[in-house]
Amino acid sequence: MPFYSAHTSTGRLFNSLKALCDNKSITSFKLSKLAELSPTTTRKIYADSSYIPSPDVLEKLCLVLDVTPGDLLQISSNMENIAAVCSGV
Secondary structure, eight states: OOOOOSBOSSEEEEEOHHHHHHHHTOOHHHHHHHHTOOHHHHHHHHHOTTOOOOHHHHHHHHHHHTOOHHHHEEEEEGGGGOOOOOOOO
């Protein structure tokens, strides 16, 4: 199984499955049944926003939730993840 990195050249990729499910009042277990996926798979994606699902899993989730991949996957810019450090001099 290939690894999908959460780090892109312009920022960090993350999934927003938890927010989408919460807005639709769908549990990760119910989602697993609707999408015909393993409960372990949906729970991992739901609980870990840095986990990027495979294209096949992404397609199933999008179809069940009636969203696009862009709704499910977001990119935060590198600048959002950097803390400013100064010497105070």
